[in-house]
Amino acid sequence: xxxxxxxxxxxxxxxxxxxxxxxxxxxxxxxxxxxxxxxxxxxxxxxxxxxxxxxxxxxxxxxxxxxxxxxxxxxxxxxxxxxxxxxxxxxxxxxxxxxxxxxxxxxxxxxxxxxxxxxxxxxxxxxxxxxxxxxxxxxxxxxxxxxxxxxxxxxxxxxxxxxxxxxxxxxxxxxxxxxxxxxxxxxxxxxxxxxxxxxxxxxxxxxxxxxxxxxxxxxxxxxxxxxxxxxxxxxxxxxxxxxxxxxxxxxxxxxxxxxxxxxxxxxxxxxxxxxxxxxxxxxxxxxxxxxxxxxxxxxxxxxxxxxxxxxxxxxxxxxxxxxxxxxxxxxxxxxxxxxxxxxxxxxxxxxxxxxxxxxxxxxxxxxxxxxxxxxxxxxxxxxxxxxxxxxxxxxxxxxxxxxxxxxxxxxxxxxxxxxxxxxxxxxxxxxxxxxxxxxxxxxxxxxxxxxxxxxxxxxxxxxxxxxxxxxxxxxxxxxxxxxxxxxxxxxxxxxxxxxxxxxxxxxxxxxxxxxxxxxxxxxxxxxxxxxxxxxxxxxxxxxxxxxxxxxxxxxxx
Amino acid sequence: xxxxxxxxxxxxxxxxxxxxxxxxxxxxxxxxxxxxxxxxxxxxxxxxxxxxxxxxxxxxxxxxxxxxxxxxxxxxxxxxxxxxxxxxxxxxxxxxxxxxxxxxxxxxxxxxxxxxxxxxxxxxxxxxxxxxxxxxxxxxxxxxxxxxxxxxxxxxxxxxxxxxxxxxxxxxxxxxxxxxxxxxxxxxxxxxxxxxxxxxxxxxxxxxxxxxxxxxxxxxxxxxxxxxxxxxxxxxxxxxxxxxxxxxxxxxxxxxxxxxxxxxxxxxxxxxxxxxxxxxxxxxxxxxxxxxxxxxxxx
Amino acid sequence: xxxxxxxxxxxxxxxxxxxxxxxxxxxxxxxxxxxxxxxxxxxxxxxxxxxxxxxxxxxxxxxxxxxxxxxxxxxxxxxxxxxxxxxxxxxxxxxxxxxxxxxxxx
Numbered sequence: 005x006x007x008x009x010x011x012x013x014x015x016x017x018x019x020x021x022x023x024x025x026x027x028x029x030x031x032x033x034x035x036x037x038x039x040x041x042x043x044x045x046x047x048x049x050x051x052x053x054x055x056x057x058x059x060x061x062x063x064x065x066x067x068x069x070x071x072x073x074x075x076x077x078x079x080x081x082x083x084x085x086x087x088x089x090x091x092x093x094x095x096x097x098x099x100x101x102x103x104x105x106x107x108x109x110x111x112x113x114x115x116x117x118x119x120x121x122x123x124x125x126x127x128x129x130x131x132x133x134x135x136x137x138x139x140x141x142x143x144x145x146x147x148x149x150x151x152x153x154x155x156x157x158x159x160x161x162x163x164x165x166x167x168x169x170x171x172x173x174x175x176x177x178x179x180x181x182x183x184x185x186x187x188x189x190x191x192x193x194x195x196x197x198x199x200x201x202x203x204x205x206x207x208x209x210x211x212x213x214x215x216x217x218x219x220x221x222x223x224x225x226x227x228x229x230x231x232x233x234x235x236x237x238x239x240x241x242x243x244x245x246x247x248x249x250x251x252x253x254x255x256x257x258x259x260x261x262x263x264x265x266x267x268x269x270x271x272x273x274x275x276x277x278x279x280x281x282x283x284x285x286x287x288x289x290x291x292x293x294x295x296x297x298x299x300x301x302x303x304x305x306x307x308x309x310x311x312x313x314x315x316x317x318x319x320x321x322x323x324x325x326x327x328x329x330x331x332x333x334x335x336x337x338x339x340x341x342x343x344x345x346x347x348x349x350x351x352x353x354x355x356x357x358x359x360x361x362x363x364x365x366x367x368x369x370x371x372x373x374x375x376x377x378x379x380x381x382x383x384x385x386x387x388x389x390x391x392x393x394x395x396x397x398x399x400x401x402x403x404x405x406x407x408x409x410x411x412x413x414x415x416x417x418x419x420x421x422x423x424x425x426x427x428x429x430x431x432x433x434x435x436x437x438x439x440x441x442x443x444x445x446x447x448x449x450x451x452x453x454x455x456x457x458x459x460x461x462x463x464x465x466x467x468x469x470x471x472x473x474x475x476x477x478x479x480x481x482x483x484x485x486x487x488x489x490x491x492x493x494x495x496x497x498x499x500x501x502x503x504x505x506x507x508x509x510x511x512x513x514x515x516x517x518x519x520x521x522x523x524x525x526x527x528x529x530x531x532x533x534x535x536x537x538x539x540x541x542x543x544x545x546x547x548x549x550x551x552x553x554x555x556x557x558x559x560x561x
Numbered sequence: 562x563x564x565x566x567x568x569x570x571x572x573x574x575x576x577x578x579x580x581x582x583x584x585x586x587x588x589x590x591x592x593x594x595x596x597x598x599x600x601x602x603x604x605x606x607x608x609x610x611x612x613x614x615x616x617x618x619x620x621x622x623x624x625x626x627x628x629x630x631x632x633x634x635x636x637x638x639x640x641x642x643x644x645x646x647x648x649x650x651x652x653x654x655x656x657x658x659x660x661x662x663x664x665x666x667x668x669x670x671x672x673x674x675x676x677x678x679x680x681x682x683x684x685x686x687x688x689x690x691x692x693x694x695x696x697x698x699x700x701x702x703x704x705x706x707x708x709x710x711x712x713x714x715x716x717x718x719x720x721x722x723x724x725x726x727x728x729x730x731x732x733x734x735x736x737x738x739x740x741x742x743x744x745x746x747x748x749x750x751x752x753x754x755x756x757x758x759x760x761x762x763x764x765x766x767x768x769x770x771x772x773x774x775x776x777x778x779x780x781x782x783x784x785x786x787x788x789x790x791x792x793x794x795x796x797x798x799x800x801x802x803x804x805x806x807x808x809x810x811x812x813x814x815x816x817x818x819x820x821x822x823x824x825x826x827x828x829x830x831x832x833x834x835x836x837x838x839x840x841x842x843x844x845x846x847x848x849x850x851x852x853x854x855x856x857x858x859x860x
Numbered sequence: 861x862x863x864x865x866x867x868x869x870x871x872x873x874x875x876x877x878x879x880x881x882x883x884x885x886x887x888x889x890x891x892x893x894x895x896x897x898x899x900x901x902x903x904x905x906x907x908x909x910x911x912x913x914x915x916x917x918x919x920x921x922x923x924x925x926x927x928x929x930x931x932x933x934x935x936x937x938x939x940x941x942x943x944x945x946x947x948x949x950x951x952x953x954x955x956x957x958x959x960x961x962x963x964x965x966x
Contacts, residue, residue, distance in 0.1 A: 232706070237948045431946040435913060472948040497919050497947040528952055529959055539565055542728075550838065559753040560706065561728050561761065561837070570887055590896050591882040603863045605912050605941045607888045608896055632889040 016187035058151035067157035069217035145182035165208035171315030171338035202335035240531035242268035261358025300537035367463025406479035430496035437498035577779035579617035628664035637671030643681020650688035669711015682712035725762035874934025883960035903934035
């Protein structure tokens with residue numbers, strides 16, 4: 005008779021049992037509880053060469069204690085690991101490659117380690133499987149990138165091994181579900197072990213080991229933007245976004261990519277948006293991290309709901325006090341979920357607006373520059389038309405009509421379209437033009453031997469390009485030449501902009517394909533910082549009634 | 562939401578503080594009295610070398626006024642900038658306005674101009690003390706995000722009256738300088754809450770180094786300047802003795818260079834830890850009597 | 861030795877404004893500029909630029925040409941001290957300066 009261990013159909017289970025047996029034999033491991041000093045030995049017992057390992061590097065939350073421990077395993081025992089993770093954030097995430105512990109990588113975002121990643125790739129110290137958008141990577145956890153061992157971070161565990169992930173739940177549910185239900189092993193670092201959790205985010209059944217980390221897990225405040233840094237040009241562009249797009253299409257649900265320009269939009273809703281009579285008509289439902297800059301709009305009654313990918317340091321008490329707006333547990337704290345929020349942003353939002361570093365004359369945009377591999381994060385998902393969407397909204401139908409006007413056949417079949425807006429100043433820092441004939445991404449693809457240039461958002465999906473010069477509505481462009489001239493028409497004094505066909509650009513303006521501030525009834529001299537509902541961090545604190553507590557680095561009073 | 566004093570440019574602040582339309586500028590931008598040093602260093606000069614000076618009225622009384630532009634070279638005092646300030650003060654000795662009001666925002670000496678900047682600042686100090694000696698009130702308003710540091714910090718403290726908002730800072734050495742010299746363990750310049758409770762308006766108010774604490778509001782600064790002008794009287798022996806007692810009390814309780822929270826508690830401030838989050842009015846009410854300088858200038 | 865770049869432009873055929881006092885807008889700070897507008901004889905518009913961001917002459921020319929086309933003013937001299945402002949900020953300050961001397965909205 006074949007035993008569980010012998011059956012060709014249960015090999016993974018048998019293997020899992022063997023790993024767990026090795027681990028439970030270690031000193032410092034008692035049932036699910038692991039002493040901090042035993043963590044390296046635990047990882048050496050649990051991980052086998054060639055394993056696919058997910059190390060929780062979320063956008064904000066990092067399993068930093070486990071990351072450090074992984075760099076300390078003996079490469080002779082643990083090598084050729086295939087790392088799958090959302091974000092490369094910590095130096096340890098790349099140390100494992102330099103140390104010969106890992107050799108292959110699939111990920112989504114690597115902003116903080118972009119330069120070093122490019123270096124290591126160039127030196128042949130790692131191979132990249134692919135760079136993904138978050139939801140795509142999570143999807144592959146259930147198809148062909150299922151982790152064998154997942155090293156995750158939670159706020160707290162109880163004696164049974166139930167986990168509380170709290171406001172920064174982020175990617176954890178997606179990672180653990182894929183791992184636990186395919187004979188994988190889940191090791192969690194926690195900040196504390198308590199008798200009773202505020203709520204259960206991950207059931208104990210799904211967790212194999214818990215270790216209390218010597219220091220609380222590292223969380224980065226990525227979504228805080230000091231209003232004092234918002235420029236007049238950004239105020240101008242925000243005014244155009246609100247009047248020229250949000251109001252024009254009646255945008256009810258949306259996602260803002262993080263940046264000072266989107267912070268300006270958030271801070272203009274209660275003032276400029278109010279003046280235009282738009283409250284209740286736009287911006288009611290948000291897929292958004294808890295941006296402090298949204299506080300004034302929330303307080304003024306603009307916002308019905310916010311679902312978040314993660315949390316933001318300092319916003320905890322404010323969120324607790326606003327459970328009618330945010331998604332919170334019975335314990336009162338935020339419940340974020342990157343996978344669900346990405347799905348929401350893709351299918352349930354009328355509009356995505358974000359910025360970029362470079363755009364070409366077809367509207368393709370990229371943040372890739374030579375010598376840096378930064379990856380994509382969520383933008384490709386948020387900034388893509390949701391072709392599976394079927395429910396209608398005013399904005400979605402109007403965009404779809406504009407896009408398909410004059411088309412016939414399959415391409416002309418009536419359907420809606422998501423508004424995807426790229427908002428960018430024509431010149432970046434050091435007078436680098438944002439508009440170029442050829443994206444750096446092409447050179448990077450050659451350099452890094454990527455199958456395709458790392459394009460963040462395809463021009464095909466972009467519906468509007470918004471610069472300080474105006475808005476180009478690509479939905480109304482009938483062919484590639486019009487699209488190119490529409491983009492050049494808002495590219496200002498950059499070389500790409502100066503190459504415009506002036507007569508054609510003027511005709512596009514007559515047709516409303518290009519609209520300048522004046523065409524929208526906006527005088528750039530009115531775009532002052534006085535329009536912002538909050539001009540400083542302290543204004544945000546006051547707007548929140550003292551509930552918002554900015555991280556130290558933002559304090560100046 | 563109220564206007565912010567810190568947000569305004571130097572010229573806008575000046576216009577907001579003095580009586581509307583009363584400012585007459587000396588050596589205006591069109592006269593191009595600029596730094597002779599900056600061009601050689603590849604640094605753009607400013608038409609007014611970063612300070613606007615002139616005559617105006619405040620509640621109807623003639624004053625001389627200067628406003629430093631903190632965004633230009635950090636408000637650093639160069640040769641021409643310093644000469645404009647010193648010249649304004651010397652003219653006050655001749656014309657005897659009701660007060661000299663200085664809207665200060667500066668990192669101190671403009672290092673690009675080296676010795677010329679150092680000399681300029683010391684000339685400003687001497688001129689200001691001469692103006693005080695002549696019995697003309699000198700009122701300094703500190704409300705910019707860059708604060709008032711270095712030699713200008715000393716100049717400001719030499720004045721009769723110092724008015725600060727709680728965003729403002731007033732000290733000699735800048736936070737980064739202290740950290741470089743003594744290490745982050747001694748003073749972590751990135752701990753902004755620490756920086757503000759060591760050099761900010763609330764700390765200066767509670768420990769008797771500023772005469773009025775206001776909100777970050779141009780109207781509040783204007784009102785404080787007018788009140789300072791109205792309350793000004795000659796320097797008396799009693800005031801000097803009060804000042805001496807205040808300094809002695811501070812020295813007595815602060816023998817171990819404690820953190821500001823500890824110092825405030827020892828001086829008698831209730832619930833010191835709550836201070837950073839209170840607004841200016843609430844903090845004003847908490848100053849221990851022993852830390853209030855006897856009024857010679859301020860309220 | 862690193863230094864400033866000085867650029868001069870002159871445009872013809874502008875319409876004169878009512879007499880005005882010199883006006884200054886902006887501040888010399890990183891990414892910003894100050895603009896001084898003064899009356900001058902004749903119908904021309906002269907623009908003098910001192911900038912720490914060297915090598916952008918052609919862009920300045922295009923921006924200032926656009927400025928002149930937008931307002932069409934004569935009898936003035938515009939003096940600029942620039943510290944690397946983008947064309948967007950330059951155009952904004954120029955428009956603010958014209959407002960300050962009583963120029964109409966273009």
